[in-house]
Amino acid sequence: MRGPLFLLSLLAAGFVPAAAFSAPGTRPIRVATFNSSLNRGSPGVLQRDLSTPDNAQARAVAEIIQRVRPDILLLQEFDYDAAGASLASFQSNYLGRAQNGHAPLHYAHTFFTESNTGVPSGFDLDNDGRVAGGGDALGFGDFAGQYAMVLLSRFPIDTKRARTFRKFLWRDMPGAMLPLAASGEPWYSPEELAVLPLSSKSHWDVPVKLGRQTLHLLISHPTPPAFDGPEDRNGRRNHDEIRFWSDYLAMGADGYMRDDRGRQGGLPSGLFLIMGDLNSDPVDGGSLHDAIEGLLKHSRVNGAFMPHSQGAVEAAAAQGGANASHQGDPRFDTADFNDRSAGNLRVDYLLPEKSLSICGGGVFWPRQDQDGAHLVWGQTPRSSDHRLVWVDLIAGSVPCPRGSDPTTSASSHPRR
Helix, strand or coil: CCCHHHHHHHHHHCCCCHHHHCCECCECEEEEEEEEEECCCCCCHHHHHHCCCCCHHHHHHHHHHHHHCCCEEEEEEECCCCCCHHHHHHHHHHHCCCECCECCCCCCEEECCCCCECCECCCCCCCCCCCCCHHHECECCCCCCCCCEEEEECCCECHHHCEECCCCEHHHCCCCCCCECCCCCECCCHHHHCCCECCCCCEEEEEEEECCEEEEEEEECCCCCCCCCCCCHHHHHHHHHHHHHHHHHHCCCCCCCECCCCCECCCCCCEEEEEEECCCCCCCCCCCCHHHHHHHCCCCECCCCCCCCHHHHHHHHHHCHHHHHCCCCHHHCCECCCCCCCCCECCEEEEEECCCEEEEEEECCCCCCCCCHHHCCCCCCCCCCECCEEEEEECCCCCCCCCCCHHHHCCCCCCC
16 A cells, blocks of 8 residues: 555655645645747637547647646636637546547636727727737737736635736836837727726736635736847837736735725735746846846745756756857756747746645646657657746645755656
């Protein structure tokens, strides 16, 4: 019979079986974020692709998730449909089926809602002389809901207390870094600013019930700080989308932010975890680094623990290009971008509140000689250009299990 020593050996290897999470507050809870690239070029295509269990990319994404086995999972770039048909099909046809011998998973609780991506603004936001295309949407996208987000959880989600900030206007952020044209005039007209939200997708505060405690998941996916011009409209928006969370944690009921139900204020107290593809590396890449640096150094945020992998180091050395000039440690990279321009970067984050104990974590990026390499290596990876990032947390005063020191358990290969 497999007893406590077997469990501790798994913890030391960075893998915690799902059964170990049966008692919130007494065992580590595994949380993961994954930009899954489950987006498609036209509405309805993702629903079609997931309606059978045969889509190769979706199978690869599901296998990665089954290997890591998170209790709470955020998927980004997952196209939105109001009925949740795509998510239901992904659960039944992919997560719910064994992938390459890995045990199925099911998440009883989900959260998803509208995204600003692809929603027409009615204005020429990119100033190209015409009102058409993804550049003129409230958030870049070729159709409403492209590149959206979904949250899956083994634990109950308090949907009644969930807050979304999809409609909060960028102009209403104090000190907003609104872009200027080369002439020095504002890039956006007053009429455009009256409809342009801060969020390129949305900002969510989703409470998850962990027994007697509540964990606020602070979720967003800011726009990439690229695909613009000297005005840096996307870089500035990325900066302010990230800065929103620093403000949200610092401000009480009188904070400037107002959610989509009209409730004003930030998160003055409580357990939280900031999670998502923030599209900003604190050292390299083209973003305005002070926003992500400010979040990592926030007085309430544990930004010291950095999930890492061995595969990211190998990839940076093998791919060269922009990676050769990077100043950051490649161990912490979470995305495999074009090596002729951006190179590999750390853009995907799980940043817990300081009172939460981190018992381990990692990035699913195995070396080429490790099991699972086929899922992330190759000219066109089978899964995504991003890697799944995970952390194990204790949501209470109970210490981490012996052998789960995060300085030794972080691994690119959480299941052996």
